[in-house]
Structures are given as structure tokens and as C-alpha cells.
Amino acid sequence: MAAPKKGRRQSAPGKPGRSLVFILIALVALTGGMFLSGHTTPRLGIDLAGGTSITLEAKNEPGQKNAINPTNMNTAVDIINNRVNGLGVSEAEVQTQGDKNIIVNIPKGSNEKQARAQVGTTAQLYFRPVITQTSGEPMPEPSPSSSSSGTDKEKDKSKATDKATDKATDKATSPTASPSTQGRAVSEALKADPTPSDKAKDGDDGKKKDKTPTPDPATAKLQEQFTKLDCTDKKARAAAGQGIKPSQPTIACGKSPDGKSWDKFILAPAEVNGKDVKKAQAVINQASGAWVVNMDFTKGGSKKFAAVTSKLSQQQPPQNQFAIVLDGDVVSAPSVNTTLSANAEISGSFTQQSAKDLANVLSYGALPLSFHEQSVTTVSPALGGEQLEAGLIAGAIGLALVIVYLVAYYRGLSLIAIASLLVSAALTYTIMTLLGPTIKFALNLPAVCGAIVAIGITADSFIVFFERVRDEIREGRTLRPAVERGWPRARRTILVSDFVSFLAAAVLFVVTVGKVQGFAFTLGLTTLLDVVVVFFFTKPLMTLMARKKFFAGGHKWSGLDPERLGAKPPLRRSRRVTAPPAGPVDPKEA
Numbered sequence: 143m144a145a146p147k148k149g150r151r152q153s154a155p156g157k158p159g160r161s162l163v164f165i166l167i168a169l170v171a172l173t174g175g176m177f178l179s180g181h182t183t184p185r186l187g188i189d190l191a192g193g194t195s196i197t198l199e200a201k202n203e204p205g206q207k208n209a210i211n212p213t214n215m216n217t218a219v220d221i222i223n224n225r226v227n228g229l230g231v232s233e234a235e236v237q238t239q240g241d242k243n244i245i246v247n248i249p250k251g252s253n254e255k256q257a258r259a260q261v262g263t264t265a266q267l268y269f270r271p272v273i274t275q276t277s278g279e280p281m282p283e284p285s286p287s288s289s290s291s292g293t294d295k296e297k298d299k300s301k302a303t304d305k306a307t308d309k310a311t312d313k314a315t316s317p318t319a320s321p322s323t324q325g326r327a328v329s330e331a332l333k334a335d336p337t338p339s340d341k342a343k344d345g346d347d348g349k350k351k352d353k354t355p356t357p358d359p360a361t362a363k364l365q366e367q368f369t370k371l372d373c374t375d376k377k378a379r380a381a382a383g384q385g386i387k388p389s390q391p392t393i394a395c396g397k398s399p400d401g402k403s404w405d406k407f408i409l410a411p412a413e414v415n416g417k418d419v420k421k422a423q424a425v426i427n428q429a430s431g432a433w434v435v436n437m438d439f440t441k442g443g444s445k446k447f448a449a450v451t452s453k454l455s456q457q458q459p460p461q462n463q464f465a466i467v468l469d470g471d472v473v474s475a476p477s478v479n480t481t482l483s484a485n486a487e488i489s490g491s492f493t494q495q496s497a498k499d500l501a502n503v504l505s506y507g508a509l510p511l512s513f514h515e516q517s518v519t520t521v522s523p524a525l526g527g528e529q530l531e532a533g534l535i536a537g538a539i540g541l542a543l544v545i546v547y548l549v550a551y552y553r554g555l556s557l558i559a560i561a562s563l564l565v566s567a568a569l570t571y572t573i574m575t576l577l578g579p580t581i582k583f584a585l586n587l588p589a590v591c592g593a594i595v596a597i598g599i600t601a602d603s604f605i606v607f608f609e610r611v612r613d614e615i616r617e618g619r620t621l622r623p624a625v626e627r628g629w630p631r632a633r634r635t636i637l638v639s640d641f642v643s644f645l646a647a648a649v650l651f652v653v654t655v656g657k658v659q660g661f662a663f664t665l666g667l668t669t670l671l672d673v674v675v676v677f678f679f680t681k682p683l684m685t686l687m688a689r690k691k692f693f694a695g696g697h698k699w700s701g702l703d704p705e706r707l708g709a710k711p712p713l714r715r716s717r718r719v720t721a722p723p724a725g726p727v728d729p730k731e732a
Contacts, residue, residue: 158682165565165679172572185578187586188247190530196261198513200242209511210242218511219244222261267416268388270409271454272463272475278373278395278404368393373404383470388412396472399491407472409465413450418443422504424497433497434489437504444484451482473503533590540594544601552608553701558687559604562680566600569671588657592664599643600672604680607632618710621688621702629681636676644669
């Protein structure tokens with residue numbers, strides 16, 4: 143006997159309550175995280191909230207007359223853009239204006255002071271050997287009435303100097319330690335005594351002549367400028383070393399290792415420039431647990447760096463240091479105790495932020511031009527506020543029209559659609575709010591347009607599902623089987639449609655720049671959330687509603703009335719009647 147043919151297997155209804163609980167927990171967690179972070183509104187871009195606009199004017203380097211050209215300006219724009227984005231400033235705009243100006247727009251709500259400091263330091267990056275390093279503060283004259291206190295201070299300073307000298311001596315006398323592929327440079331500098339006596343000077347000079355030969359002694363004029371230099375004066379710091387070529391010795395100022403005072407330096411000609419640095423990043427040293435900065439050099443830079451560190455490792459402090467100079471300022475002056483090559487590690491009293499700042503300077507410091515900060519202005523958010531208000535009004539009108547259509551056409555089913563839209567809106571709002579402090583996402587006007595477009599994409603998914611269920615009812619099925627039979631076909635259509643939308647958003651995000659990326663990002667995010675809402679909220683809620691008499695009984699206001707939908711009467715199976723055979727039939731005898 144032949145087995146009967148099996149019909150299409152219906153998908154099991156599952157447990158819709160679990161999915162609804164999952165969505166509820168996700169909403170509570172995101173809302174709680176939003177309030178705990180202290181950010182209850184999305185971070186707005188410069189076109190909606192205002193911000194800071196910086197105008198930079200390009201200047202030729204000494205000896206280079208034709209450095210200002212489109213190629214160098216575009217390179218400078220890329221480097222400044224990378225430098226600003228390296229600080230986590232999203233939606234920052236960097237673009238050229240005219241032949242020699244660059245405009246940098248930083249949104250309000252970012253760390254504007256930090257970004258401005260990074261953008262303003264736009265000269266080339268150099269590595270210069272240190273010849274001399276002393277305190278940059280004014281030298282106070284000794285008072286005869288404070289001899290006892292001065293003696294105590296000298297004792298304390300001598301103790302500190304002894305500790306530093308012992309530590310540095312141990313490091314300086316150990317260049318034969320086991321070499322490693324990653325060099326190590328310690329970001330701590332020894333300070334000379336600012337008020338030594340004449341005898342001490344003579345003794346020190348004698349020791350220096352015997353122990354510390356100067357590789358490239360400063361000229362008399364440079365020494366005079368160094369003596370007069372006051373690094374506590376901002377104007378003096380800015381004027382120090384102006385007009386000096388990389389091949390010439392110079393003077394410079396830099397923050398002391400504790401970050402509370404200033405040091406001044408005499409620096410030898412540059413041995414390595416910023417273009418020789420391939421990559422720099424701030425990481426945590428696994429052995430010590432402290433923040434360090436790892437540098438990778440290019441092939442040519444490795445040779446230069448190995449040559450200079452080989453010489454410096456044989457010197458006594460402070461001439462075993464190399465200064466990292468950006469825009470005439472010494473960013474860091476680590477000491478060297480062994481020859482370094484392709485890789486180097488700078489360690490010291492770094493915090494996470496200071497390590498990242500130094501890594502940004504090293505990574506993006508090789509600008510082909512020098513720049514002057516021509517003007518800094520604040521962009522008024524008034525126009526942006528009007529645009530935001532207009533965008534919100536347009537979104538509200540669009541949402542109202544969608545709701546009116548759903549209520550008029552789907553009646554009771556519109557309640558499920560409206561609830562799904564509200565859940566999608568809540569998820570979108572909380573996620574965008576949390577993305578502000580986490581990845582510095584800023585909501586701009588095109589992003590608002592993307593959110594408005596997402597209303598139609600989300601509503602379209604509900605319509606596809608509802609129409610599949612209605613088609614099953616038209617075939618004569620009751621609501622509960624209709625939901626389970628219509629869902630697989632609706633699911634495929636929804637996934638294909640959302641995949642196309644997400645693919646378009648991804649391509650748009652990759653190939654565009656600036657504000658258009660905000661539209662693409664928002665469109666992609668809302669498309670993913672549409673899939674989540676339909677699978678974990680709309681379908682489970684529809685399964686639960688199918689058990690209610692209002693919907694299962696086909697009430698005329700439910701949107702699922704069989705008569706209104708033109709449903710066929712349910713098909714009833716009947717026995718087949720076998721037709722009598724043609725022709726006479728011979729009776730059988732008993």
C-alpha cells in the first residue's frame with residue numbers, strides 16, 4: 143500500500159513570550175546604560191549644534207619656495223584629518239579653501255581644546271640628539287638671609303640627583319645587555335643644578351670634559367640665546383628656534399617629565415624626520431602593566447635610527463637622549479641605553495591619554511608644510527537648530543502619514559505595527575545616544591534624513607508580513623495556521639529586502655566622505671534594527687494576538703475579517719465515488 147503524500151511542514155509557533163522578554167530586557171539595559179553614562183540625548187554634529195572652526199594658513203619652510211602646491215595641501219589635509227580622528231573626534235571636517243588655507247571644523251561636544259592643540263601643531267616632526275638640558279624656569283638669585291633653608295633644599299636636591307644619577311648610570315653602563323627586537327627608551331631626563339656654585343661649576347666642567355664629549359657643540363650665539371631663553375613665557379617658547387633648518391642646531395622648550403614645569407634644550411641637527419616613522423601606537427606593556435608607545439620605522443628610517451641610537455647609547459646623560467620635536471616644541475626626550483632599529487618602545491610615567499597623544503604626534507606629525515593658525519571662530523548653532531527642527535517636523539509628518547495609512551487599511555493590525563515602530567524608535571534612540579560617548583558618533587542632518595527613511599523601511603516589513611497572513615486567510619485557513627504558514631515566506635522577503643538596503647548603506651559609507659557617511663551609517667543601523675524588531679517583537683506579538691478572540695474570530699475591525707478579505711470557504715475532503723465499469727457485468731455464481 144502506497145504511503146500518503148505529506149503536506150508542507152508548518153513552522154512551530156515556539157514560545158513567543160521569550161522573544162518579547164528578550165526585547166524588553168534589551169530596552170531596559172540600553173536605557174539604563176544611557177542614564178548611567180550621563181548622556182540622555184544623541185551627540186549632535188557641527189551642522190546641528192555648532193562647534194569650532196579653525197583656519198590654518200600654509201607657509202613655506204625655510205629654503206623651500208614652492209612647497210605650497212595642491213599635492214602638498216591635499217597631503218596636509220589627509221594628515222590633519224587623521225590626527226583629529228585619532229583623538230576620537232567624529233564628524234570633523236577638514237578641507238582646503240583657496241590655494242593656501244585649510245579649514246578644520248570641530249563639532250561642539252568634542253574635546254575642542256585638545257583637538258585644537260593637535261591641529262595647531264602642524265610643523266614637521268624631527269628626532270634631534272640632545273646636547274644640553276636644564277630647567278626652563280627663571281633662575282632665582284640666592285638670598286643671604288635664607289642660608290639655612292637653602293642648605294636644606296640643596297641637600298634634598300642632591301639626594302634626588304644622586305638617585306637619578308645612580309639610576310641613569312646603571313642604565314647608561316649597560317649597553318651590552320641582551321638585545322631585543324624591540325628597543326626600549328626611558329622617558330625620564332636628568333636636570334642640571336640651576337644654581338651651582340663657582341667651584342661646583344669648575345668641577346662639573348672638568349668632569350664633563352673628561353667624561354662627556356660634546357658631539358656637536360653649540361655656537362656662541364646659540365649659547366647666548368639658550369642662556370636668555372625663558373620657557374615659562376609663551377611668546378619666548380613660540381619664538382625659540384624659528385627659521386632654523388633641520389640641518390642646523392637649535393634651542394627648544396619642552397614640558398618636564400612631571401608635566402608641571404618647563405625644560406629648555408640645545409639640540410643637535412635632526413637625524414631622523416617624521417616621514418621615517420611608519421606607525422606608532424599606545425599600548426600596555428604586558429610585563430610592567432604601564433602605558434608605553436611603540437614605534438615602527440620605515441626601511442630607511444630604521445637605518446638612520448640605528449645609527450643615531452648607536453652613538454647616543456655610548457654617551458652620558460643628557461647627551462644619551464634624543465628629542466622628539468614637533469613645531470619647535472620638545473614633545474618627549476627619552477634616553478637611550480642600547481642600539482635601536484626598526485622597532486622602539488618609549489616608556490615612562492605615561493597615562494593612557496598622554497601615551498595616545500604622543501602616539502598621534504608620532505603617527506601624523508610628518509606634514510610637508512608649516513601652518514599658522516590664522517583664525518579660530520565659533521560656529522553659531524542657530525542655523526543648525528532650525529535645520530534640526532525642520533527635520534524633526536518632516537519626520538513627525540512622515541510618521542503620522544504612515545500611522546494614518548496603517549489604521550485605515552489594517553485597522554486592528556495597525557496596533558501591532560505602531561507598537562513595533564515605537565520599539566524600533568526606542569532602540570534607535572538609545573543606541574545613537576550611547577554611540578556618542580563610546581565612538582564619538584555625532585548625529586548630523588543627513589543622519590536625521592536616514593532615520594526618516596528608516597520609517598518607511600520598517601513599515602514595509604510589517605506590510606509584507608501582514609499581507610502574507612491575509613493571503614493565507616483568503617485561501618480559507620484560520621488565523622493561527624495562517625500566521626505560521628505565512629511567516630516563512632514573509633521572512634525570506636524581509637531578509638532579502640533588508641539585505642539590499644544594508645548593502646546600499648555599506649557601499650555608500652565606504653565610497654563617500656563627510657556628512658553623507660552619517661546618512662549611510664544611520665540607514666545601515668536602522669536596517670539591522672528592523673530585522674531585530676520584526677523577528678523578536680512583531681512576529682511573537684502577532685502569534686500571541688492570533689490567540690485572542692478579537693483577531694482569531696475575524697472581527698470586522700481586526701483587519702482580518704474573512705468576508706472583507708474575500709476568503710474562500712474552507713475545503714472539505716470527501717470520498718471518491720468509483721464509477722461503474724463500462725459494459726455488461728457477468729454475475730458470479732455462488
